Amino acid sequence: GEDVEQSLFLSVREGDSSVINCTYTDSSSTYLYWYKQEPGAGLQLLTYIFSNMDMKQDQRLTVLLNKKDKHLSLRIADTQTGDSAIYFCAERGHSGGYQKVTFGTGTKLQVIP
């Protein structure tokens, strides 16, 4: 079955870059996503990448995909205290023509002022 793994915690200083990593197992994944969850809230879609792409940049966010190793990363440039949250990696596979999105356990990002 599908499995998505992430490290649990990352601490960075304000202004530095953050890199959050994720590995997944489903080789049929079509899209991979990064979501952000702040305390008491639902999940906010940050960015996504199609499986035939290697990289996607969106303002301070850079997503890198190594499909051979099934490794996905999210780089946040110039990390701010407002970036403190839990970040979830998710992959979308297909089952009978319908999408099923599987999430990792989340990486808690702590930004130190």
Add this chain to the structure above:
Amino acid sequence: DAGVTQSPTHLIKTRGQQVTLRCSPKSGHDTVSWYQQALGQGPQFIFQYYEEEERQRGNFPDRFSGHQFPNYSSELNVNALLLGDSALYLCASSLFPGGWSPLHFGNGTRLTVT
């Protein structure tokens, strides 16, 4: 543009009771997925509804059931509640389950079972 709305925001129930959670999808979306997020965990897929039918189901017992209405809104029902059902229940909507549209989430319903 109204996003995904869920009600209620918080709920406290007793073991053995039944609960119904409600979700209205983002305007223009026709597919609703439900997820359970236990404390400190990632969301776990419960099921997905499209055209008023359950299209996919995760590893959840039959105590978890759902419904989708003609206006695309959805309900999640849980019978015979267990302490382990305490979690944040998230509804997500998207456009057509076979397309590329990403999931958009509501803020969830926090269910506490005592």
